[in-house]
Amino acid sequence: MTLLAVLSHLNRADGSATYTHNGYAIIGAVNGPIEVQRRDEMPEEATVEVNIRLAVGIGSPKERHLESLVHNTLRSIILTRSIPRTLVQITLQVTSLPEEEAASGVDSACTLLPHLLHTALLALLSASIPLSTALTSVVIAVPASASSKAGTTMLSPTAKELLRAKPIRATHVFAFSGNRKLLLSQSMGVFAYDEWGEACEMAEDVCCRDEGGVGLGEDMEVKGGQGNLEEWLRSVVQKKVEMEQRWRVAT
């Protein structure tokens, strides 16, 4: 699994991030706080605007739906009340999708959503927009055939894995805040409430930092080749800050 992120690489935007993961590549840019148009202005809060642009073709209702999901999730972590009557403009440009994406038969709204959220968060951090907490998100897929070896739930599957495990019965997307609070739960397909609960717990394990110790982190390394998402997020930002603070450390 290759999670890669580059921060603040665009000159014009206030904050930017490029995020690459399993064939998904997204460029995120944030402008803010900037002047807001009169009709969107809110007296006690900042306006958040999210634009999602596809690699190929112009936006459709599907993108509008994704935009509203990302918008509502981010609004809950941006401290909109501390920058009232301004605009925070978030643009997410998808630059490439995995080849198997279209054939996997899973709605791309679900598979793309965690990546969009991560990109947006990194861009927001890069633009120094006041946030109440960080956010991590993961997609979980449940294949229909329980008999096959892939009958178990799949954690953050790649497009190839999804194609192989076809047909998929249900997909869930969860987003958690830094203090282990559920921010977003988007599910599609057929599933029982118990299954949803299980998936939710599984996602929480991957998303949130384990306060107990090292045990879980190592365990995950063996299973998915991936540490904790929150830790990864922290390390990306930490590296960037260290890089920027070299002049201070050197003296």
Next chain:
Amino acid sequence: MPREAEVSVNEREFIYQALQENIRLDGRALDVFRPLELTFGDEYGVADVQLGKTRVIARISADVTAPLPERKFDGIFQIITEFSPMASPAFEVGRPTDAEVILSRILEKAIRRSNALDTESLCIIAGLKCFALRADVHIVDHDGGLIDASCIAVMAALQHFRRPDVIVEGEKATILSAREREPIPLSILHQPLCVTFSYYEDGDIFLVDANLAEEQVRQGEVIVTMNRHGEVCQVAKYGGATVDPLALLNCTNVALEKVKELSKYIQNRLEEDAKKKDAGGLMAELSAENDR
């Protein structure tokens, strides 16, 4: 959606004064391009152009549709340029600015109407099926010179793109995937590139490849599109400055020199990329391309 911050009077004067002394803010000579960088994606038909601080990504994709009823033997080729707030907060989604309209019009004239791409080769079955090619131009970072950068990006992406091969049996056409047969490059007739000249001091001084600050204080611009054989595809002039007709001839001479440099660079990069993709040295054997 705030307006683009205008250059202040002092800054404007400063740029003018420097230009009169033949100095540009970034230390370039008056007729020099910013450093150009061109990278290709893993997929075919993705070109990422960086011209100084300007960055443009062009992406070509192909689809199969029915051709237009009045053009039965031609495929469809479209260039889509839509600015996003990523490049500048002044760009609003769904409301094209003048710059956007001019960009799409120039690209249309320079690439589509100059027949850079042989659309007839995109036809599969006359009147029934053809390839619809579409070039999406994404402006990622905006620091002037969008027209030049986009033109380079689209042309490079077109040359990099490979379309799937087809087998036609009577009225039935089968599209072969990349696994079944190696995709074929497009038939490109010539490579037009744009060079923008910015005019100052009522046409006395001109600059090649102005950056955003220089673009904002210019009085007029002349866009010359030509290919490396010296054939002029189009000349467009915007803005109020008067330009001497003889000066235009000079422009085409300068443009030819620049276009030759640029095409050579693009060609080099394409060859490097082809070499990288041709890992086992089997490409020549696999190729399903017919000689023109």
